[in-house]
Amino acid sequence: MANVVAENLTRVFETKSGRLLALDSVSFEVQTGEVFGLLGPNGAGKTTLIRILTTLLLPTYGRALVGGFDVVKEAKKVRSIIGFSSSSERVGFDFVTARRNLWFFSQLYGTPTGEANRRIEELAALLEFQDQLDRKLYTLTTGYRQRLNIARAFINDPQVVFFDEPTNGMDVFSAKKVRELFVKEAKTNSRTIFLATHNMFEAEEVCDRVAIIDRGRILAIDSPENLKSSLSKPVVLFETDIAGASISDPTRLDGVVGGTIKVDNENETAKIRVILRDEDFLERVLQLLEKRGIRVFNYQRIEPTLEDVFISLVGAGFAERERGIEA
Amino acid sequence: MIRKLAASIMLGLEREFGWTFPPLVILLSMIPATAGVLTAVMVYWVGASAADRADPRWVAFLIVGASLYTHFASYIWAPLSAVSEGKASYTYPLVFISHSSLSYIAGRVVASFIESSFTAVLALGAATLAVKALLGVTLELSFTPLSIALFSIGMIVGLLAALGLGLMLAAYAIFVTRLEWGLPVYISGILMIFSEAIFPSSALPAPLPIIAESLPFTHIIRAARAALIGPLSLYPAEILAAALLGFAWFLTGLAVYTYSEGIGRRRGYIDYRVV
Numbered sequence: 001m002a003n004v005v006a007e008n009l010t011r012v013f014e015t016k017s018g019r020l021l022a023l024d025s026v027s028f029e030v031q032t033g034e035v036f037g038l039l040g041p042n043g044a045g046k047t048t049l050i051r052i053l054t055t056l057l058l059p060t061y062g063r064a065l066v067g068g069f070d071v072v073k074e075a076k077k078v079r080s081i082i083g084f085s086s087s088s089e090r091v092g093f094d095f096v097t098a099r100r101n102l103w104f105f106s107q108l109y110g111t112p113t114g115e116a117n118r119r120i121e122e123l124a125a126l127l128e129f130q131d132q133l134d135r136k137l138y139t140l141t142t143g144y145r146q147r148l149n150i151a152r153a154f155i156n157d158p159q160v161v162f163f164d165e166p167t168n169g170m171d172v173f174s175a176k177k178v179r180e181l182f183v184k185e186a187k188t189n190s191r192t193i194f195l196a197t198h199n200m201f202e203a204e205e206v207c208d209r210v211a212i213i214d215r216g217r218i219l220a221i222d223s224p225e226n227l228k229s230s231l232s233k234p235v236v237l238f239e240t241d242i243a244g245a246s247i248s249d250p251t252r253l254d255g256v257v258g259g260t261i262k263v264d265n266e267n268e269t270a271k272i273r274v275i276l277r278d279e280d281f282l283e284r285v286l287q288l289l290e291k292r293g294i295r296v297f298n299y300q301r302i303e304p305t306l307e308d309v310f311i312s313l314v315g316a317g318f319a320e321r322e323r324g325i326e327a
Numbered sequence: 328m329i330r331k332l333a334a335s336i337m338l339g340l341e342r343e344f345g346w347t348f349p350p351l352v353i354l355l356s357m358i359p360a361t362a363g364v365l366t367a368v369m370v371y372w373v374g375a376s377a378a379d380r381a382d383p384r385w386v387a388f389l390i391v392g393a394s395l396y397t398h399f400a401s402y403i404w405a406p407l408s409a410v411s412e413g414k415a416s417y418t419y420p421l422v423f424i425s426h427s428s429l430s431y432i433a434g435r436v437v438a439s440f441i442e443s444s445f446t447a448v449l450a451l452g453a454a455t456l457a458v459k460a461l462l463g464v465t466l467e468l469s470f471t472p473l474s475i476a477l478f479s480i481g482m483i484v485g486l487l488a489a490l491g492l493g494l495m496l497a498a499y500a501i502f503v504t505r506l507e508w509g510l511p512v513y514i515s516g517i518l519m520i521f522s523e524a525i526f527p528s529s530a531l532p533a534p535l536p537i538i539a540e541s542l543p544f545t546h547i548i549r550a551a552r553a554a555l556i557g558p559l560s561l562y563p564a565e566i567l568a569a570a571l572l573g574f575a576w577f578l579t580g581l582a583v584y585t586y587s588e589g590i591g592r593r594r595g596y597i598d599y600r601v602v
């Protein structure tokens with residue numbers, strides 16, 4: 001069953017500098033039991049989409065259904081079947097315990113006390129913070145606070161659970177626990193997990209399907225495997241000396257569809273990662289680099305990642321996009 | 328609905344009392360309340376004595392009015408703080424999407440009302456004793472089971488009016504990203520002048536007494552005076568006026584709040600962070 005449906009969903013913000021199209025006619029469907037990822041750089045429109053689906057924000061045009069209910073006309077019904085957790089660090093009532101925070105939200109959903117207590121214990125066990133339950137929220141470390149914040153999203157036994165950058169700034173151990181929980185909740189409890197992230201690794205690791213989003217538009221939707229194998233173009237990594245840093249935009253190189261560059265000032269090296277139009281351009285790029293006085297220590301064809309898929313679609317990487325570089 | 332409200336009252340009580348031992352909270356908040364009441368009394372007494380017109384009945388008038396005023400002025404802020412703190416801690420958007428914002432605000436008002444009622448009643452008692460000790464004046468306040476019951480009914484009627492005003496302030500809090508901290512001072516000032524807390528509204532130049540008459544708080548304070556000072560025959564009309572106006576305020580607050588939630592959702596203010 002399609003648990004989340006978006007049809008031409010559009011959101012315009014009126015800003016001081018004019019109209020901003022944060023979501024541009026977005027359409028997709030997400031099934032029950034699916035972990036669905038929304039992958040895109042900062043500013044792509046992920047949060048805007050989640051805000052609309054969680055009834056915090058109205059769309060400007062288009063329609064969205066969650067659990068079969070319209071987010072505009074049947075907001076109350078949508079609210080009763082969703083859970084939501086946003087990435088911010090300081091979520092929750094500081095002046096009461098972790099347990100009280102979870103209990104309070106369970107009561108807002110009308111959960112009977114016994115059932116609520118059972119769920120609190122169960123979620124705390126799954127995310128391993130039982131020993132933190134009776135501490136005041138403000139005394140919890142960031143990692144525990146974040147886990148509590150994730151647990152809270154499941155407190156009402158929701159059909160669809162939305163997470164906005166759930167593991168942002170989270171320690172590695174907590175993030176691992178959280179990702180395991182997502183998969184378990186989707187597969188064993190048949191929930192839909194809808195996850196916005198700009199973390200490629202996370203998207204590959206947990207998502208059944210990923211929508212790649214940029215500037216309010218969904219560019220591709222498929223499983224991570226299919227997205228990567230659809231990229232028939234070769235991805236090549238050049239390791240160069242520091243002179244490589246002079247290539248501010250690899251897409252200017254002949255035959256390069258898109259690319260990113262990481263400069264390591266400490267070791268005076270640079271890593272230029274490019275997607276080539278086809279194999280034949282490898283020689284051409286090597287010549288171009290040499291001509292510019294850049295020494296190539298090593299180059300190799302590498303397995304594409306989701307970022308390469310993004311780059312091939314957009315022409316720029318996440319970091320470039322976030323700095324506002326045009327394709 | 329009941330479950331949501333009860334949970335919100337409990338959370339609100341923990342917010343009011345949770346930071347230390349509850350009786351200590353009451354005791355501490357009683358200090359400024361009593362001091363406020365006594366200040367009003369002293370200003371009157373010194374001035375009136377100089378003119379050789381000091382009258383203990385006015386002292387009783389002041390003590391009842393000022394304690395109730397302090398009571399309202401302290402708990403009408405609960406909704407505003409629930410929303411503005413709730414935006415900073417992201418709890419308000421979470422309450423909103425659990426479809427519970429109204430129950431939550433009502434619960435926080437009730438919790439704050441409970442705390443403030445204890446404080447106001449104790450401040451009233453403390454001020455009465457202090458006046459006796461300092462000025463040697465025995466006030467003709469009647470503390471009988473009936474008068475106390477009638478006084479309490481007045482406070483409960485006030486709850487509805489305060490919820491109405493509180494909802495309007497919460498509506499305001501949805502829109503602002505930076506809270507105007509002067510606002511409590513302005514609103515409390517208006518209440519103090521127009522609610523007959525420390526002087527009769529007839530002292531106001533026309534047409535200002537109309538404002539006083541349309542405030543439910545004015546009638547609650549009058550009803551409380553009728554109960555504690557007399558004449559009791561004034562009580563029914565004042566409490567009825569208070570109840571009707573309070574209900575009207577509550578409906579207005581509800582409408583204003585619901586409307587601003589709608590606008591807030593359209594413009595994206597519900598989860599806009601207060602910095």
Ligand SMILES: Nc1ncnc2c1ncn2[C@@H]1O[C@H](COP(=O)(O)OP(=O)(O)O)[C@@H](O)[C@H]1O
Pocket residue numbers: 013014015020021022040041042043044045046047048049594595
């Ligand atoms: N309330 C708002 N007013 C104006 N512009 C906004 C507002 N909210 C978001 N935006 C803009 O919409 C775009 C998408 O933002 P967002 O959905 O937060 O992206 P993401 O979550 O992918 O980083 C950005 O350009 C952002 O600046």
Ligand SMILES: [Mg+2]
Pocket residue numbers: 043046047048164
């Ligand atoms: Mg975001």
